[in-house]
Amino acid sequence: MKKMLMIAPLALCAGVAFADADGDKLQKMIQSSFKANGQATMDRMVQDEVQKACSNPDTLTEARARELEAAEMKTIKWPSDGNYWEGGDWKEGYKIAFSGRGLTWTDKPGSANGGGCYNCHGLDPAEMSYGTIGPNLQGYAKIRGRSEEIVKYTWGKIYNAKAYNACSDMPRNGYGGILTEEQIRHVMAYLFDPESPVNK
């Protein structure tokens, strides 16, 4: 480990110089290869710090990952009245979890986005059509309980997954403007409400 650290600065310099020349070519290619279409505008091709770091995950250091996570943590907006899920409607949460719509160039701008949760997660044990890119969340609160810690963590994870794992595959639903605070509360109810089929 120590040996790696000593070599790292040198390797890093070489790596960066190489990556920059290559990165310029890629950027040029991206600029000439994409066009805006409706709400899918060209500014979507510009990366923020997290996206940049996670496009080359092999070169991301542990320290840099923690730094990014700390910065992302600061973006999380917690519910001001402490209402994490009790005021949410699990039935609405189901609709949001099931819908993968929104933000594409064929979606109507301004219409409510889905969370697309089922694309990657199992939730209601009776729902067979679920993806496996993320962990299986069937029986979420039945298994994990409803402690303040797990409830807060879940809100934060939905709001900005990168606060907990810099290069998570999961979108930053709250920070990225995909879901509203109200929608997140509905999804939270879908996960935590004892009446929700997720916990049956």
Next chain:
Amino acid sequence: MKKGIATAALTAAIAGGVTGALADDTAAALEQYRQMIQDSNPAELNEMAGEELWVTPRGPKNATLEQCDLGLGPGVVEGAYAQMPRYFEDTGRVQDLESRLMTCMETLQGIPSEEIINGKFRQGERGKVADLVAYVVGQSRGAKIQVDLDHPKVKEMFELGKQAFWYRSGPMDFACATCHATDGERIRMQDLPNLTKHEGAAAAWGSWPAYRVSNSQFWTMQHRLNDCYRQQRTAEPIYGSDITIALSVYMAGMANGGTMNAPAAKR
């Protein structure tokens, strides 16, 4: 056929009862369905239409495409797709099949590429390109995928394609790699190929372009990539643009040595 799936799933539901068993049986039923649709692939209709287009005088120059050079010499179609994308001296570009067909249509027939680039999938001249694609690809069925990664221009596109594959952007932070860099994952019930490995790339590249039973449409690789990016929530890739070609070089390069089985039929 759809009834078959429903029946199979229902039978599984009654017999299974256990969630895992049901998921396995559903997957098995889907796999059986995929096998069934290979036997009567409607892409054959596109192949036939493309074959006719190839020899029909068209465009302002009223010429056929029989002198089109797909890399193996003017008019050689058999086996040509299995070696694409490739570098073409006359255009000074690495080209995939669709961009190469645009070159031939413009130079031989006088059909402006702009019309195709600014067109819509499955319509007008871009729709005709799709039929031509079906024909040309079908003439490589059973051929070994052999993209020349020793050529410096092709190699460069391979490296850029790999970088593009990992490039995360847009409101959902997605890259191609989000869904296609791990073995055995799926979106909903759809299995996802791991395109960073030879096996997954060979299965994917070797079966596209394809007829999609779910929407009764024949899709080219340009169409497939366009929809991948749509779902990634990026801006729209331009038809035949370098990034689409670079990604194709990356996939085809990873698939090298595999077998071309396209046009295939997909769920």
